Amino acid sequence: MTASADTTQTGRVRVAVQKFGSFLSGMVMPVIPALIAWGIITAIVVNIQEFYGAWTPADALSEAIGPMIHYMLPLLIAVQGGMMIYQMRGAVVGAVATFGTIVGSDWLLGDEGQIHMFIGAMIMGPLSAWLMKKLDALWEGKIKAGFEMLVNMFSAGILAFIMAVVGFFLLAPPINWLMEVLGSAVRFLVDNSLLPLTSIIIEPAKVFFLNNAINHGVLTPLGANEASGEAGKSILFLLEANPGPGLGLLLAFSIFGVGAAKATAPGAAIIHFLGGIHEVYFPYVLMKPALLVAVIAGGATGVTTNMLLDVGLRAPAAPGSIIAILLQVATDSVVGVILSVILSTAVTFAVASVILLSSRKRDLEGEDKFGAAVSKTAAAKGKSSSHLSNLAAGAAAVPATAAQKISTVYFACDAGMGSSAMGASVLRKKFAAAGIDDVTVTNKAIAALPGDADLVITQKTLTDRARAQEPEAIHVSVDNFMNAPEYDDVVELVRSAGEEGGSASTVTEAPADVVTQPEAAPQTATAVQTKNQILTLNQIRIHSEAATQEQALQEAASILENAGAVTGEYLQAMRDREATVSTFMGNGLAIPHGTNEAKAAVKASALSVVRYDGGVDWSGDQATFVIGIAGVGDEHLEILSRIATLFADEAEVAKLNNAATEHELLQMLSAVNEG
Structure with a gap:
């Protein structure tokens, strides 16, 4: 196996672990407030009973502690x-x-105690739901009218009964065994003073976003079991949450760093320590991997301190902010936990300072790699992050000058049909307004980049992939496709390069390279009619309430399917696209669409337009308009260009937001149906 194949296989394993950890996190994180509530109730009851003795209200409230956790x-x-x-x-x-x-x-353990089924829930919840989904698919469309509710209710009830029996007899025994093995392993590490060694795994895993599988799959269940016992606390909740290593690293950069890394480190330290957003310090480690030694040393110092002083938290601290940690710290552990944070900060700072000082001369003479490290971190996370974007904004996103004239610009995305088409449209308009000559702007799929680009613009999470395809090009990363501040910098960059090279022609709009495009068909009357019906009144909705991203995806897919544009498989293709990269464009607009592999599910070009006045949390961004896209060939690209022009203008967006009816929205969007 070649080195390239090894790297590819390693990347696949990393992505698989990330996805698994993200799924576990998706199950556990929404439940953390309930864990916090349980910890607060436990603390109140324990403190009252400890200081005031028996008190009827506290004794009564204590009855809730066991059932809540179990x-x-x-x-x-x-x-x-x-x-x-x-x-x-x-x-x-x-x-x-x-x-x-x-x-x-409980039946297996009898009077020997209880094991809280966190791991069992993480298995049975999604497994049972998946089986229910597959069963429903077997008889979808085959049930006689009037019997749908009967079949739906009894099929779910029967499957629930079967899975409860499976859980009782088949799943409970191995999970009891697994929890006992894991618990014994933790006790062995503690008894032999080896628990600090876990930092060798946890700290690097955090930097590559691989920690969720460890934290939510193992540490949270074990910690909850331990905290529900006589100790009333667990050190395991502190293994990953301690903000000391990250704080020490950022303080070292604030004093001994160079360039953008030094400039952004103080702000990142506040976000990390008080806000609990640990990912902001990951780029600083990635730009100088030797700093892993510093965060491992700091993490191990914190764990050692906690272990020697026998301290812990009552419940998970999420996010890992010092505020969240102090709210969850056990009464007898306050001093010890604070000391562990201080010592881990100091050790990380000391080690990181030595590393930074030893390479300071080379760093001052060399290029500033911080921007690339931020992009690498975002790619490792696998989805957009406003916190990482803010760090990138503090670095130089666009070079001030170009080595040669820029004439070929590609706006690239994963598929080359949605976000890139809209971004390219906005960029062409800006180039035209600036009077820039002899520039070709094309939207392409990253995999189809031909290698002749002068400038490539991508989403932040895709920049590394684009750089591999176009290693000689200038690369610019953006988040907001409608009015990214980087566009103005790009205009100035292209203008300055053009003045040096000299030219006099118009901005060219090249044909889009859409990987979902079949062989071109002749432009018949039927094709024209299809284009004219790409958006109708039946495909526009206005909702006063909010919606989840999943609900918005389902509605977009349903509208497109009812319009005869897609098959039922297109919804999953939309989900797969969001799992790869967010389709949020900026200015309150998201444009969900399918993956390249879903082209068979597209029967005709159409749009769905839904306005959610309550908003949609779109992978951390706030969307108001969700415009679903189904495209055959390239006939939808011109429509996307018109939508991009509309949503790039904040005044036009305000008008769209104020439209009282679907009919008004259709009138405002009528340009998308004009040939």
Whole structure:
């Protein structure tokens, strides 16, 4: 196997672990507030009983502690896991199956204690929902009218019963065994003073966003079991959450760093330490991998301090802010936890300072690699992050000058049909307004970049892939496709390069390279009619309430399917696209569309337009308009260009937001149907 193949295989494993960890995080993170509530109730009861002795209200409230951790929290995780796979139908079946697993575990253990079924919930919730989804697909469209509810109710009830039995007899025994093995391993590490060695795994895993599988798959379940016992706390909640190593690293950069890294480090330190957003320090490690030694040393110091002083938290601290940690710290652990944060900060600072000082001369003479490190971090995360974007904004996103004249510009995205088409349209308009000559602007799929680009613009999470395709080009990363501030910098860059090279012609719009495009068909009357019907009144909706991203995707796919543009498989293709890269464009607009592999699910070109006045949380960004796209050939690209022109103008967006009816929206968007 070649080195290239090894690298590819390693990347696949990393992405697989990331996806698994992200899925676990998606199940556990929404339930963290309930864990915090449980920790608060536990703390109140324990403190009252410790300082005031027996008190009837506190004794009565203590009855809630056991059922919350043993039943409520695992069931909430199961519900969330089921919702992620198959909405409420999957959530209900997953909860029943998990309850069977909990009771099965208790039946096996008898009077020997309890194991809280967090891991069981993470398995049974999504598994049961997935089975429910597959069963429903078997008889979809085959049930006689009037019997749909009967079949739906009884099929879910029967499957829930079967999965509860499976959980009781088949899943509970191995999970009991697994939890006992993991618990014994932790006890062995603690008894032999080896727990600090976990920092060798956890700290590098954090930098590459691989920690969720460890944290939510192992540490949270084990920590919850330990905290529910006599100790009332767990050191395991502190293994990953300690903000000391990140703070020490950022303080070192604030004093001994150079360039953009030094300029952005103080602000990042505040966000990291008080806000608990650890990912902001990851780029600083990636730009100088030797700094892994510093964060590992600091992490191990914190763990050692916590272990020697026998301290811990009552519940997970999420996010890993010093504020969240102090709110969850056990009463007898306040001083010890604060000391562990201070010492881990100091050790990381000391080691990082030595590393930075030893290479300071080379760093001052060489290029500033911080911007590339931010892009690498965003790519490692696998989705957009406003916090990383803010760091990138603090670095030089666009070079001030170009070595040669810029005449070929590609706006690239994963498929080359959605975000890149709209971004290219906005950029052409800016070039034209600036009077820039002899520049060709083309939207392409990253995989189709031909290698002749002078300038390539991509989403931040895709820049590394584009750079591999176009190593000689200037690369610019953007987040907001409608009015990215980097566009103005690009205009100035191209203008200055043009003045040096000299030219006199017009901006050229090259044919788009759409990887989902079949062989071109003759432009018949039928094709023209299809184009004219790309957006109708039936494909426009206005909702006063908010919606989840999943609900918005389902509605967009449903509208397109009802319009005869796509088959039922297109919804999953939309989900797959979002899992790869967000389709949020900026200015409140998201344009969900399918992946390259979904071209068979597209039957005709069409748009769906839905305005959610309550907003949609679109992978961390706030969308108001969700415009679903189905495109055959390239006939939808001109429409995307018109939409981009509309949404790039904030005054036009305000008018669209103020439209009272769907008919008004159609009139404002009528340009998209004009040939």
